[in-house]
Amino acid sequence: MKSYLAIGTLDQKEFDDRRVDLSNSPDATKSDENDVRKMENLLDLAEGALSNKTFYISKSDCSCGRTLTFYDFVFTSLVEQWHDPSFIAHTLVGNKRIINEPRPIRCSACGLRKGHTYIEYSNETYGCCQEFIE
Numbered sequence: 270m271k272s273y274l275a276i277g278t279l280d281q282k283e284f285d286d287r288r289v290d291l292s293n294s295p296d297a298t299k300s301d302e303n304d305v306r307k308m309e310n311l312l313d314l315a316e317g318a319l320s321n322k323t324f325y326i327s328k329s330d331c332s333c334g335r336t337l338t339f340y341d342f343v344f345t346s347l348v349e350q351w352h353d354p355s356f357i358a359h360t361l362v363g364n365k366r367i368i369n370e371p372r373p374i375r376c377s378a379c380g381l382r383k384g385h386t387y388i389e390y391s392n393e394t395y396g397c398c399q400e401f402i403e
Contacts, residue, residue, distance in 0.1 A: 271352060273359035276367060284366035288396040289389045291325035300324040300339040307340045311347065312358045319361060327389040331376035337383075342390055344377040360395055371397045 279287070291297035300308070305319050324339035331337060346352050351372075352360075360367060371387035389397050 271356055273356055273363060273365075276365060278365035279368060281366065284368065284394075284396075287368050287398045288391055289398050290396075291327065291389060291391045292323065294325075294327075296328045297325045298328050298336055298338055304338045304340045308343050308361075311340070311343060312354045312361075314358055314362075318358075322361065322392050324392050325390065326374070329374065329383060329388055331379060331381060331383070333376060333379040333381065335376055335378040337374055337376060337388070339390060339392075341374050341377045342372065342388065345372065345375040345382075348375055361392070364394065366394050367396075369395070369397050 292299075300323070302320075305322070305324065306316065308314075308324075309316055309319050326337060326339050326342055329337045335341075343357060346357055347354065371389050373382060374388050375382045391397070
């Protein structure tokens with residue numbers, strides 16, 4: 270498992286240049302207050318710990334009818350055992366600016382993985398970029 274303390278940070282300009290900013294995209298889904306509360310519960314964070322953050326993923330619907338959100342992204346990371354809850358929590362509330370590759374996503378409602386579909390994601394300090402797509 271990765272350690273948050275061992276991960277480097279980008280300066281603001283490099284982060285802004287490399288991140289796919291989904292905040293104004295019509296092809297993105299923004300997490301609402303309920304979604305953010307569910308993430309806090311999943312990560313065992315105090316209510317309100319993520320309330321000053323915004324979370325977006327590229328628009329994707331599951332075959333069960335659910336519109337996937339950043340909650341599904343966090344859910345997938347835990348289910349697939351990519352990261353432990355502490356690492357995810359630090360990444361979301363920490364002050365490092367991190368760029369990562371797009372990720373596959375699993376629906377939190379029915380458990381289905383979206384095949385080989387990779388979603389983009391972003392918030393103020395964490396996101397992905399096109400250059401990582403293989």
